[in-house]
Amino acid sequence: MAAAQKDRSAKTAARRKTRGEEEIRLHCMAGTRQALAELMGWSGIEEQGEAITLMIHHLHALGPQKSAPLLAPPRHEYVIPENVSLAFHRKSLLMIQQDPGDEVLGPTYPC
Secondary structure, three states: OOOOHHHHHHHHHHHHHHHOOOOOOOOOOHHHHHHHHHHHHHHOOOOHHHHHHHHHHHHHHHHHHHHHHHHOOOOOOOOOOHHHHHHHHHHHHHHHHHOOOOOOOOOOOOO
């Protein structure tokens, strides 16, 4: 007689607990899913869990110095356009002229 689904689930849960297995969830956007699918295709891997596990272990094998650049999130740098900077400067000068007394004065040096 075959084991009931409930019995199989309990047996699997017990085995996972003794092995120290833990579920890790990953929520990602379409671009990340596409990148993972391409990586899996290049390597001939069919299961996402296997691909992610291999990536983690390979990154760990690189060590802290070599893996750090691969795990650094990309930072976006914003450069204020010159026309915006000039408009802000002009508006600031206009506000100072309308309400004098709030401008910051630099230190005075004895002669």
